[in-house]
């Protein structure tokens with residue numbers, strides 16, 4: 463079945479994944495556990511199981527339908543059976559006069575340094591600004607996460623502040639650099 467959202471870039475397909483992709487999701491997160499855990503909040507119990515991911519992916523579809531989130535997974539373009547290469551999650555949707563969401567992302571540890579995340583976000587952002595009609599995308603990162611900071615700078619995200627004790631990661635609330643990208647050609651919000 464054709465996924466509901468399928469954004470293609472030169473090398474990648476960004477897909478709103480179906481529950482049948484749960485085994486590939488588990489493989490990605492299990493293989494990248496040590497790579498991702500330093501930068502992300504603690505994992506809920508059951509996170510590395512297929513049943514947890516099947517439910518998470520079902521919820522992802524419902525959240526998209528309800529205009530609450532867009533949780534994408536990255537695959538090689540033109541390879542439907544490709545392993546999961548990474549994730550790009552747009553969450554915290556706020557409509558009304560704000561029209562904002564937040565973005566978080568991860569890439570397989572062995573695929574870093576090839577411009578794949580920059581390429582993925584360059585594909586996803588026009589969809590989020592254009593098709594979904596958002597005006598602002600926020601992104602926060604740990605000050606020590608220089609790779610993530612470089613991705614955001616390349617894409618034009620601007621540092622807006624520094625939040626002390628912002629997010630619970632690695633056993634403590636950690637400071638974050640707060641950045642955002644705004645859509646210069648945004649239309650007036652629908653329904654206002």
Ligand SMILES: CC(C)(COP(=O)(O)OP(=O)(O)OC[C@H]1O[C@@H](n2cnc3c(N)ncnc32)[C@H](O)[C@@H]1OP(=O)(O)O)[C@@H](O)C(=O)NCCC(=O)NCCS
Nearest residue numbers: 501567568569574575576577578579580602603609610612
């Ligand atoms: C953050 C993360 C996605 C960045 O991955 P990345 O590979 O550095 O980012 P990109 O895929 O955009 O690649 C950019 C790098 O590839 C290089 N590159 C090589 N070929 C390239 C190409 N064809 N096009 C663009 N860049 C290319 C760039 O020079 C750049 O290297 P630099 O940052 O040393 O200058 C990755 O490190 C990750 O998954 N980290 C763990 C999770 C995480 O931190 N998430 C974010 C939490 S805020």
